[in-house]
Amino acid sequence: MSTATVTEPKSSEKPSEAPLGGRFVGGLSNYIDERTSLSGFVKELGRKIFPDHWSFMLGEIALWSFVVVLLSGTFLTFFFQASMVPTHYSGAYPPMRGVEMSAALDSTLRISFDIRGGLLVRQIHHWAALTFVAGIGVHMLRVFFTGAFRKPRELNWVIGFVLFVLAMAEGFTGYSLPDDLLSGNGLRIIDGMIKGLPLIGTWTSFMLFGGEFPGDQIVGRLYTLHILILPLLVIGLVVLHLMLMVINKHTQFAGPGRTEENVVGYPMMPIYMSKMGGFLFITFGVIVLIASLFQINPIWNYGPYDPSPVSAGTQPDWYIGFADGALRLAPSNLDVVFLDHTWSFGIIIPVLVLGLFIVLVAVYPFIEAWITGDKREHHIAQRPRTSATRTAIGVAGVVFYATLWAAASSDLIATHFSLTMEGVIHTLQALLFVGPVLSYFVTKRICIALQKKDREIVLHGYESGRIVRLPGGEYIEVHKPVDVYDRWKLVDTEVYEPLVVRPNAKGRIPWTQNLRSSISRWFFEDRLSPLTQAEIAAADAHQRHTLHDVNEGAHEEIVASHVRAGVSEDQIAPADTSHVSETPNTPSSALAPESLPKKEQGE
Ligand code: HEM
Numbered sequence: 001m002s003t004a005t006v007t008e009p010k011s012s013e014k015p016s017e018a019p020l021g022g023r024f025v026g027g028l029s030n031y032i033d034e035r036t037s038l039s040g041f042v043k044e045l046g047r048k049i050f051p052d053h054w055s056f057m058l059g060e061i062a063l064w065s066f067v068v069v070l071l072s073g074t075f076l077t078f079f080f081q082a083s084m085v086p087t088h089y090s091g092a093y094p095p096m097r098g099v100e101m102s103a104a105l106d107s108t109l110r111i112s113f114d115i116r117g118g119l120l121v122r123q124i125h126h127w128a129a130l131t132f133v134a135g136i137g138v139h140m141l142r143v144f145f146t147g148a149f150r151k152p153r154e155l156n157w158v159i160g161f162v163l164f165v166l167a168m169a170e171g172f173t174g175y176s177l178p179d180d181l182l183s184g185n186g187l188r189i190i191d192g193m194i195k196g197l198p199l200i201g202t203w204t205s206f207m208l209f210g211g212e213f214p215g216d217q218i219v220g221r222l223y224t225l226h227i228l229i230l231p232l233l234v235i236g237l238v239v240l241h242l243m244l245m246v247i248n249k250h251t252q253f254a255g256p257g258r259t260e261e262n263v264v265g266y267p268m269m270p271i272y273m274s275k276m277g278g279f280l281f282i283t284f285g286v287i288v289l290i291a292s293l294f295q296i297n298p299i300w301n302y303g304p305y306d307p308s309p310v311s312a313g314t315q316p317d318w319y320i321g322f323a324d325g326a327l328r329l330a331p332s333n334l335d336v337v338f339l340d341h342t343w344s345f346g347i348i349i350p351v352l353v354l355g356l357f358i359v360l361v362a363v364y365p366f367i368e369a370w371i372t373g374d375k376r377e378h379h380i381a382q383r384p385r386t387s388a389t390r391t392a393i394g395v396a397g398v399v400f401y402a403t404l405w406a407a408a409s410s411d412l413i414a415t416h417f418s419l420t421m422e423g424v425i426h427t428l429q430a431l432l433f434v435g436p437v438l439s440y441f442v443t444k445r446i447c448i449a450l451q452k453k454d455r456e457i458v459l460h461g462y463e464s465g466r467i468v469r470l471p472g473g474e475y476i477e478v479h480k481p482v483d484v485y486d487r488w489k490l491v492d493t494e495v496y497e498p499l500v501v502r503p504n505a506k507g508r509i510p511w512t513q514n515l516r517s518s519i520s521r522w523f524f525e526d527r528l529s530p531l532t533q534a535e536i537a538a539a540d541a542h543q544r545h546t547l548h549d550v551n552e553g554a555h556e557e558i559v560a561s562h563v564r565a566g567v568s569e570d571q572i573a574p575a576d577t578s579h580v581s582e583t584p585n586t587p588s589s590a591l592a593p594e595s596l597p598k599k600e601q602g603e
């Protein structure tokens with residue numbers, strides 16, 4: 001035990017010269033640290049190095065939009081009444097006065113017209129919800145196309161995916177709360193889908209709505225989900241998502257000095273803290289600006305729910321569109337009576353197809369790992385072209401999703417372009433099958449062509465467009481060597497091998513092995529093998545040689561022209577060929593950490 005005593009400072013000792021505010025903050029942080037020992041953790045986190053790339057901001061758009069949604073949603077809870085009790089509107093908006101509606105719609109109208117700033121906050125909440133889901137969508141695409149879901153980040157992909165589903169659920173429940181025409185219409189579709197489920201459908205619908213649709217319970221139940229259960233789940237999973245991101249480290253793109261073992265970037269404190277803070281305000285500001293300028297969900301134009309006025313152009317928020325589209329594209333006359341029950345395949349098929357699509361996306365990292373048999377950790381993010389098959393699968397998935405999404409606007413497409421509704425539906429049905437296949441092949445060819453172009457640039461440099469005559473009279477185009485940064489991007493160093501079939505203990509090759517290795521061969525099909533160091537070194541030597549010839553040639557040309565102009569040869573300065581005399585950097589020199597710019601390296 002320590003026997004050290006603590007002496008009080010004598011009154012004659014000089015008091016701290018720090019300003020009062022500074023002393024207060026310092027004292028407070030000491031007080032908290034002595035009771036929580038948090039300072040070690042904060043220091044550790046502050047020193048953590050994160051890599052930098054514009055696409056790593058997409059996750060932040062989702063994060064900061066969520067903050068805006070939370071703040072604006074909290075404001076709305078003070079005024080919103082989650083009740084379906086009928087009432088007659090008597091608020092500030094004259095055209096609606098006297099109309100019978102639920103207390104929920106009445107309170108939403110009051111938020112819009114009677115509460116100071118209410119309409120702005122409602123618009124902010126709705127626009128932030130839209131950017132939140134859009135942010136998640138583009139963030140997810142970034143993670144997919146850069147292969148950032150590979151080991152050890154598969155779990156974080158799954159957590160992220162659950163977040164995506166929760167966000168859509170948040171959006172849908174929120175959209176249903178005002179209990180206006182569109183809310184009711186959306187709920188009617190969900191009710192139809194639930195009732196279409198064999199055996200349990202009707203009972204489930206009765207349970208949810210508290211009786212025959214629309215019942216008098218659903219708004220209250222959705223409210224509990226919307227402001228309590230779902231936000232808690234989202235907050236918990238976002239925290240877990242970010243903790244795992246810190247534990248796994250963030251991926252980085254290839255560059256000088258960057259390896260699978262290190263992270264090159266800037267520390268969290270102060271660089272990322274300030275960047276993130278700034279980005280929060282930018283996101284907040286842009287959402288408020290949009291909310292101030294563009295109207296969203298003007299419920300006073302729609303009125304309370306009534307099935308009769310629902311007409312063309314009635315649409316859900318964008319992220320639910322794909323589900324609506326799936327229902328519209330399903331053949332409608334597929335009802336079969338079996339075992340005394342009606343089996344509505346017009347609903348069952350789209351529900352199954354959507355379910356399968358969603359599950360495939362959620363487990364994609366595991367499928368790819370199974371196909372490639374790759375058990376290594378990956379911390380260097382790939383460029384989309386590098387993994388041509390994955391990128392092609394991703395684009396096919398996007399086209400599939402986009403076709404379903406477009407189908408949610410089939411009525412608008414038909415009315416805007418004067419087409420028949422059947423024509424639009426049939427075309428989209430065909431596109432749903434043909435589009436993904438076509439886009440798969442086109443994307444794969446584009447990726448491989450881009451890989452070839454990259455290889456050409458690494459080996460022969462950029463075409464500069466400058467034609468030079470060599471001493472022997474030969475004309476050549478000067479190729480500009482690739483800058484070391486670019487070369488790191490262009491050279492793919494990962495070694496891939498399709499799985500090889502191996503006999504099992506009994507000396508047999510099970511069919512599953514054969515299948516797996518054929519899929520693996522298909523996955524790596526047509527891929528260019530990575531460049532070897534020897535090939536790069538040979539290309540360097542060749543470029544140096546050509547540059548030497550060019551420099552010589554340029555000098556002789558200048559001498560000749562000066563001699564023609566009457567200037568003697570020893571009066572001429574050496575030719576200015578700086579633009580062609582850059583020495584290409586070799587990858588080995590680029591690998592040395594000393595060659596790094598100001599950024600820092602961390603573990
Ligand atoms: C509420 C929704 C989400 C939030 C707030 C969120 C936030 C973030 C943030 C801030 C990062 C670090 C910066 C970045 O890479 O962009 C990140 C990384 C990551 N996110 Fe999300 N994310 C969400 C949803 C998703 C979804 C839907 C997926 C995939 C299905 C996903 C998968 C990942 C992965 C794998 C990483 C690590 C990326 C890497 O190391 O390169 N996230 N997330």
Ligand code: HEM
Pocket residue numbers: 066069070072073074076077080108111122125126129130132167170171173174175176177178226227231234296297
């Ligand atoms: C990711 C989370 C969320 C999403 C995507 C979301 C989305 C929505 C949407 C689209 C609406 C309809 C807005 C409109 O009337 O035009 C809504 C309404 C509402 N939300 Fe949220 N919300 C989220 C989180 C929250 C949270 C955390 C709260 C409360 C703390 C909240 C409280 C409310 C309330 C009270 C309403 C009804 C008032 C109204 O419709 O204007 N929301 N939400």
